[in-house]
Amino acid sequence: TILILDFGGQTAQLIARRIRELGVYSEIIPGDTGYDRIPDVIHMDDVKGFIFSGSPESVYDHNAPALDPRFLEDGRPILGICYGLQRFTHDLGGRVEQKHTREFGRNRIKFRHQSPLFKDIPEGFISWMSHGDSIDTPAPGFRIIAESEHHHPAAVSHEELPVYGLQFHPEVSHCEYGSEILSNFACEICGAGKEWNMHMYMEEAAEDIRKQAGSKPVLLLISGGVDSTVVGGMLLKSLPHDQVHLMYIDTGLMRKNESVKVEKTLKALGATHLHIIHAEKDFLDPLEGVSDPEKKREIIGDAFIRVQEREIARLGVENSILAQGTLYTDMIESGKGVGNKAKVIKSHHNVRSPLVERKREQGLIIEPLSKLYKDEVRALGIELGIDPDVVNRHPFPGPGLAVRIIGEITREKLQILREADHIFISELKARGLYHNIWQAFVVLLPVRSVGVTGDAREYGYVCSLRAIISRDGMTADVYPFEMNDLLEISSRITNQVRHIGRVAYDISSKPPATIEWE
Numbered sequence: 001t002i003l004i005l006d007f008g009g010q011t012a013q014l015i016a017r018r019i020r021e022l023g024v025y026s027e028i029i030p031g032d033t034g035y036d037r038i039p040d041v042i043h044m045d046d047v048k049g050f051i052f053s054g055s056p057e058s059v060y061d062h063n064a065p066a067l068d069p070r071f072l073e074d075g076r077p078i079l080g081i082c083y084g085l086q087r088f089t090h091d092l093g094g095r096v097e098q099k100h101t102r103e104f105g106r107n108r109i110k111f112r113h114q115s116p117l118f119k120d121i122p123e124g125f126i127s128w129m130s131h132g133d134s135i136d137t138p139a140p141g142f143r144i145i146a147e148s149e150h151h152h153p154a155a156v157s158h159e160e161l162p163v164y165g166l167q168f169h170p171e172v173s174h175c176e177y178g179s180e181i182l183s184n185f186a187c188e189i190c191g192a193g194k195e196w197n198m199h200m201y202m203e204e205a206a207e208d209i210r211k212q213a214g215s216k217p218v219l220l221l222i223s224g225g226v227d228s229t230v231v232g233g234m235l236l237k238s239l240p241h242d243q244v245h246l247m248y249i250d251t252g253l254m255r256k257n258e259s260v261k262v263e264k265t266l267k268a269l270g271a272t273h274l275h276i277i278h279a280e281k282d283f284l285d286p287l288e289g290v291s292d293p294e295k296k297r298e299i300i301g302d303a304f305i306r307v308q309e310r311e312i313a314r315l316g317v318e319n320s321i322l323a324q325g326t327l328y329t330d331m332i333e334s335g336k337g338v339g340n341k342a343k344v345i346k347s348h349h350n351v352r353s354p355l356v357e358r359k360r361e362q363g364l365i366i367e368p369l370s371k372l373y374k375d376e377v378r379a380l381g382i383e384l385g386i387d388p389d390v391v392n393r394h395p396f397p398g399p400g401l402a403v404r405i406i407g408e409i410t411r412e413k414l415q416i417l418r419e420a421d422h423i424f425i426s427e428l429k430a431r432g433l434y435h436n437i438w439q440a441f442v443v444l445l446p447v448r449s450v451g452v453t454g455d456a457r458e459y460g461y462v463c464s465l466r467a468i469i470s471r472d473g474m475t476a477d478v479y480p481f482e483m484n485d486l487l488e489i490s491s492r493i494t495n496q497v498r499h500i501g502r503v504a505y506d507i508s509s510k511p512p513a514t515i516e517w518e
């Protein structure tokens, strides 16, 4: 394992992912974590080296994150990146300076000394810089091994110890040979084994699930999304099938054929206790006449809780262990790693659930994905034999089509939206565009506009297509369709969905817009 100390830089997660892509396991802990807290997350013997991440702070800022000096005395290899380099340089008695010429973006690197960090890497490669402060004088015992175009130190290393620092960011994709540099560090200098792959993970996680579950029944709420489906697959792989209870609530706000597909997928994985709850009435009745988006979400959240509790009691599975599809990013974001230095939490998406709170208090929760990034969850899904179509689906929000019908929700509008959305998504797949897009859907607007069909004037609904590219949903760019694709898709929708008379394409990025319209 390579342990990454996160000093708040935007790319700390990226470092962890790059290391894992090399086949080496990595974990992230807050940068100011005490050295003696490491065993809380990981066996000390498993740690082969440390990487200190970048930070938006300068070492001279009042609230600059500190580094426990015991990391520097530990003896295992260290790689400081940007702030990480400045941090240890400052702490070990070197000089960090606020330069007038800040370096941002592409920058050619010139070597000054040979170093195992740059093994097999050609001089003059293009790095990617983003820093204000730089190293003026390396700490005693360190020397500059590479410099930037502007002759600022770009890399340092200790003359005897395996301690290295980079002023540029090898983890970003614009940095040439970035993965090779990280590989030189993790595999060669640290000697970390390439032991991280989804097959091994699957075997180990299955063993953990068996240990945690014992002979107790395990309950999983299935949303139909990637994460819960993969957890379902993991449970069915690890436990006797009749120990696994899968519950899926059809809210009436799902897409066309969605519930049928979910059922098919889970049956194919061997599910025997698959409880499909048809709860349309529980959701749609209280939504009648409601058009305020927040109110809609609240009603849906409450209905979820009510239906969950009712059905769990009806099925007699109150005493089961609850399995959840929590991901590694959720764990870090909610500060559940060491140090509890919680970062920004994207809480508005997480439905508050008394069931989860209760089970957590009782210690009856299994989270088999809590060490995985989203792309690893997908790889695990494939390893489990789940249909690639399911594993590579776009995300779909918990409140479903309710947030895609602007204004009041009616059964008729749901039907119209389902048809239009189905055509859009099928067309994207048929045109080979679906996987270039991060999320795509149709929004039904509460306006009608004039149109002509034959000789008659008709008032039809207006819908908008939305298709975006994104990395994590936090920001998004509009997908740049070829005009012809848009024209043909639009014409298929207006021809085949009777009540839609006009199609628009939403060309707003996030920010300032959000991905969903409500």
Ligand code: XMP
Binding pocket: 297, 348, 349, 350, 395, 396, 397, 398, 399, 403, 439, 473, 474, 510, 513, 514, 515, 516, 517, 518
């Ligand atoms: P926004 O609209 O906030 O969406 O830009 C970002 C991502 O989150 C999804 N989303 C939701 N997911 N419950 C969910 O489970 C919600 O209430 C919700 N609202 C938005 C959205 O689909 C996008 O992927």
